[in-house]
Amino acid sequence: MDVRLVPILLILGASAVYSGSHSLRYYYTAVSDRAFGLPEFSIVGYVDDTQSFRYNSDNQKAEPATQWMKQKEGPEYWEQQTQIAKGSEPVHKHDVKTAMDRFNQTSGTHSLQVMYGCELREDNSIRSYHQYGYDGREFIALDTERWVYVPSVREAQLTEQKWNSPEVNAPERNKNYLQNLCIEGLKRYLSYGRAELERRVHPHVRISDHQSDDATELRCHAYGFYPREIDVKWVKNGRADVHSEAAKEILPNPDGSYQLRVTAEITPSEGDSYACHVEHSSLKEKLIVVWPGPNKDGNNMGIIIAVVVAAVVVIAAVVGFVFYKKRNKKAYMKTASGETASNESADSVKA
Secondary structure: OOOOOOOHHHHOOOOOOOOOOEEEEEEEEEEOOOOOOOOOEEEEEEEOOEEEEEEEOOOOOOEEOOHHHHHHOOHHHHHHHHHHHHHHHHHHHHHHHHHHHHOOOOOOOOEEEEEEEEEEOOOOOEEEEEEEEEOOEEEEEEEOOOOEEEEOOHHHHHHHHHHHOOOOOHHHHHHHHHHHHHHHHHHHHHHHHHHHHOOOEOOEEEEEEEEOOOOEEEEEEEEEEEOOOOEEEEEEOOOEEEOOOOOOOOEEOOOOOEEEEEEEEEOOOOOOOEEEEEEOOOOOOOEEEEOOOOOOHHHHHHHHHHHHHHHHHHHHHHHHHHHHHHHHHHHHHHHHOOHHHHHHHHHHHHO
């Protein structure tokens, strides 16, 4: 069976953190073998959308992933985190084998992924989560309202019975961390990296289309924005949302910003208008980019370029005229100042 290491944010359905809220999340990944060259076990930690912590079984060392974590936490902290990660490693490797047994699998490359953490909302309310995924599907998750583990598949029922039993009582054991220690850690890390974590970078938006015989695919690409949470959609005639078949997957950029492309298939009719609507915490108002219509991209760009060129020519002409007037005025003043001024000027040049 091929391993399906789908990004864990998608596997476990971690909800987005909205403007004004902050989160601390950890993601564990364990694989049954190294067929794809992956570490057998790894951990990454995130404060909001920024990776702050990393560990893997190859280097056996917990490390800061941001400058502010490196500066604020000393060697003792990282040694402590290294020991905690090393203790978690054999547990999660064993859990992969257990999951394989539940699915009657004796070979192949398989993955177990875990996400847990907490969220502090703008109104100071708290949300927490602890979820497991196996081979790209949800496996079991903690219901933090009833504080019981709930299986997502039949094969997780034995795990649910064991963890919820009075003897193990895993929900209660995890409750203190998720509701208290996790929030304390989140607040501390936020104080370290507030300048970076609370920055706002507005999205750039580009629209295009692809024509086929019977339909038109509209494409709206928002890129370079931070934080991650954004709403991008196509709207018809200023009112109706246009359904998009494609999954709205927000992807990271190397510089720490994000990008998203939303597509919609339409059959244009006379009088209909389409626009891409973008909402983001960096924007004071909704950004609306209107689709110019089929096969008009090149013409519009030409118009934009022509306008820019014309503007440059006008500005150059104005600047030239002003410079010309100033130069002539100076020449006139020199001539009118008389012989003494001319001699003084000559002396100053000689000096």
